[in-house]
Amino acid sequence: MTIPTQRSRAEAPGRSGRAVSLGGLPSLTGLRFYAATAVFLYHVTSPQLSPFSGSTAHDAARLFGIAGGLGVSFFFLLSGFILTWSARATDTPGRFMRRRLVKLFPNHLVTFMIALLVFAGATVTSVRQWLPNLLLVQSWSWDPAVSFSVNAPSWSLGCELLFYLCFPLLLRAVNAISPRRLWAWAIGFAVAVGAVPAFAYAVLPGRVTIPGWQVSTVQNWFVYQLPPVRMLEFVLGMLLARVVLTGRWVGVRLWQAVLLCVAAYAVALYVPYLYALSAVWVIPLGLLIPAAAVADTGGLRSPFRGRVMKWLGEVSFAFYLLQATVLIGGNKYLAGHAPYGVGEAVALSLLAWALTTVLAYLLYTLVERPAMKHFSRPRRKAADLPATERPVSIR
Numbered sequence: 001m002t003i004p005t006q007r008s009r010a011e012a013p014g015r016s017g018r019a020v021s022l023g024g025l026p027s028l029t030g031l032r033f034y035a036a037t038a039v040f041l042y043h044v045t046s047p048q049l050s051p052f053s054g055s056t057a058h059d060a061a062r063l064f065g066i067a068g069g070l071g072v073s074f075f076f077l078l079s080g081f082i083l084t085w086s087a088r089a090t091d092t093p094g095r096f097m098r099r100r101l102v103k104l105f106p107n108h109l110v111t112f113m114i115a116l117l118v119f120a121g122a123t124v125t126s127v128r129q130w131l132p133n134l135l136l137v138q139s140w141s142w143d144p145a146v147s148f149s150v151n152a153p154s155w156s157l158g159c160e161l162l163f164y165l166c167f168p169l170l171l172r173a174v175n176a177i178s179p180r181r182l183w184a185w186a187i188g189f190a191v192a193v194g195a196v197p198a199f200a201y202a203v204l205p206g207r208v209t210i211p212g213w214q215v216s217t218v219q220n221w222f223v224y225q226l227p228p229v230r231m232l233e234f235v236l237g238m239l240l241a242r243v244v245l246t247g248r249w250v251g252v253r254l255w256q257a258v259l260l261c262v263a264a265y266a267v268a269l270y271v272p273y274l275y276a277l278s279a280v281w282v283i284p285l286g287l288l289i290p291a292a293a294v295a296d297t298g299g300l301r302s303p304f305r306g307r308v309m310k311w312l313g314e315v316s317f318a319f320y321l322l323q324a325t326v327l328i329g330g331n332k333y334l335a336g337h338a339p340y341g342v343g344e345a346v347a348l349s350l351l352a353w354a355l356t357t358v359l360a361y362l363l364y365t366l367v368e369r370p371a372m373k374h375f376s377r378p379r380r381k382a383a384d385l386p387a388t389e390r391p392v393s394i395r
Helices: 026-044 054-064 067-085 093-118 127-135 152-175 179-203 217-224 227-245 254-268 282-297 307-314 316-337 342-376
Strands: none
Touching: 026 054, 026 067, 026 282, 026 307, 026 316, 026 342, 067 152, 067 227, 067 254, 067 282, 093 127, 093 152, 093 316, 093 342, 152 227, 152 316, 179 217, 179 227, 179 282, 217 227, 227 282, 254 282, 307 316, 316 342
16 A cells, blocks of 8 residues: 555646745744744743743733644644645555554654753653553543653644644545645644534533643543544645645735744734633744745745744754753753743743754754664665655655
8 A cells, every 4th residue: 555646746737837845844843943933932930830920920921831732733734735735646654654653652752852851751751651651652642641741742643643644545535635625624624623622612511620720630631632632633634734735725825824923923922811722823824934934945034944933943853852851951050040030031042942952953963863874765866766756854
């Protein structure tokens, strides 16, 4: 069984009859680091880890408490978009899964061990907590002690693992949709994402059992962590990739999509909590990602590409997995020195950001890149492969 595509991607026609260019997408690489930094801002201003104090801590938590949802939604939409964009015409599910597992697990295993060391070893975390995290099945549990166990951000990898397992079948289904109906399907999935919080508020138990939480653990888990629910965004990303590849993009420019994301951020500050986790972001990000791809393939101006942005984007996966552990470790080390003034708190936050970036570079250089190079390369040289089977460069 091969992972199907309608035709060679290099031949996918637009409405004008011209082929869509399938080179690298450096703007999407650069945007990845902004998304990872959004998650960092959420964590560094959270009540448990914030170096800020008093009213400043409250204001910072309110301002950046929605940034985590923005970053995670971006990654899920981007994942579906990129995998569909770069699908190989003669790929098999086995080859595809090998590449994706090599992408996920080396960084996951290293950051898992680092997190255990920061937490003074596995003795402080029960098998019930660390084993699901190790196997990336923790996001199927609504118990926060399990779903956010050990290295908390890795819960999203559990969602990605399900996406990858389902991708061959999903791609077959998405490719079977007539290009004329792609936008209708995309709108339908966007509406479904928006309906998830409404369902959670109306149907799921709403009793708050954890101090400081705005909703119940079941509601939060259902909207934010449950893999089949987050797959809605992944499939939407797939549909939007086909929209662009078939030449049916609506013409939204990159700068317009960026402004819409800024407006959505302002709206997210005032909507009920569950809507700020994903529903608010689905349309702005659903326009931003294709607009960035169109800007790159069309040679249009973009502030998200360039040597520095490319480098930051390449280390963004490692940055995402390391940032919570760096913040938790720093918080434990500096616990006896609080409270801090605003200037000191900002300096500590910047220091944590810089340290996480340096460690991410080391993880990318020493673990992620060698693993991908060794285990993901084709058995034959790319030059010997048919044109439709050669890997597409997605930077």
